[in-house]
Amino acid sequence: MTGLAIFPVRDLPELQEGDDLAQLITERAELEDGDVLVVAQKAISKIEGRMVRLDDVEPSARARELAGDGDPRRIEVILGEAKRVLRTRGSLLITETRHGFICASSGVDASNAPEPGTVVLLPVDPDASAERLRAQLHELTGRTVGVVVSDSFGRPWRQGTTDVAIGAAGIEVLRDLKGARDPIGYELRTTMIAIADEIAGAAELVMGKLDRVPVAVVRGLDAGGDGQAQELVMPAERNLFP
């Protein structure tokens, strides 16, 4: 591998429910075999109609209690997407989503929503969303590409968010170095690299937050595979921070 190139897919329109994202991408980028497309979660959620109007939400007593001076309807949506609440501070909730991801607000976001008073939810099955897009891109172009659906997650102990993979198709998600040996023959202890997360973070560097660029292409990875982002969820028996 000589290196990577990462470039944005420019001039996509504001996305609406039902839009054909694969078509919109192929009109704007010349894909090659082995490319990995990174698509911001909000783009996927919008075309899948994963939006909720807060005016349609009736907050529960628990949501009112947790909301503090925040909007209890938004908290209600967050609780609806959560398996459990790990931490609260003010109206910030750290939750475990139905997918098993641990993040702020169950991934529910009001910024970049199509209109004020609307919030955007994570896709129901982001791995399936990625696979659908991958198949559509193959159908349209004949190219075999990978897809990562990315979102910005905070981390314990480290400031700032990084983009990580919440959905994936057609790529290696975890690179297993188990049994691999370094040049002096020492068996490596760190056996797995979360390359799908590194790919998502790398793409964020070109996608930014305000440039309305929800898709980037990563070229040169040599990371084909059949992994899913679901593999990134730490199994309960290995979780040291339950």
Add this chain to the structure above:
Amino acid sequence: MTGLAIFPVRDLPELQEGDDLAQLITERAELEDGDVLVVAQKAISKIEGRMVRLDDVEPSARARELAGDGDPRRIEVILGEAKRVLRTRGSLLITETRHGFICASSGVDASNAPEPGTVVLLPVDPDASAERLRAQLHELTGRTVGVVVSDSFGRPWRQGTTDVAIGAAGIEVLRDLKGARDPIGYELRTTMIAIADEIAGAAELVMGKLDRVPVAVVRGLDAGGDGQAQELVMPAERNLFP
């Protein structure tokens, strides 16, 4: 910005204490203003002599107790680098290093050590290491570049490691979107992006683990600044997972 290119600096020799890494890099890569060099922690630690021979270590009673069937001398080194131990499982210790980083084994690593029976410690002050390299590269080439010192950290709740920044110089480390508004005028809640960590992870995609490529160049970022990786350590008052 049209996109990013990330490429490895090839054919570096096995590094030794006292090696002039800046010189070795400039002999192998044509740097440009604005480039960010990502250097694996182990490369920095080796040239700074941050190695310990296990035969020289006398394990304490606590190290013997924690070691289980692991090497108590290695545990002793890990404890010596730690402010506190957060979790243990078998001979795996999750610790807070003297720098405030929370990671496995205080970042002490036996893989890729220069010889068997030796472990490699994190640099004493990785931000200073980054700044030193940045200044030396400027001296040698006249180019204004950024430097990130990277290491592979595990994360709670997500499988696999990603490379993150443990040292930085000449770059923006946290991109603050506070007050920035998205296209419909909604003030973004996610105010900070840990771009130094995303840069480290992106570089890992080309550096790999076994290719003995401890340096990569990230070009096209437009991320100049004067941040330090120390800013990535979550302040105690904001830490929801103490």
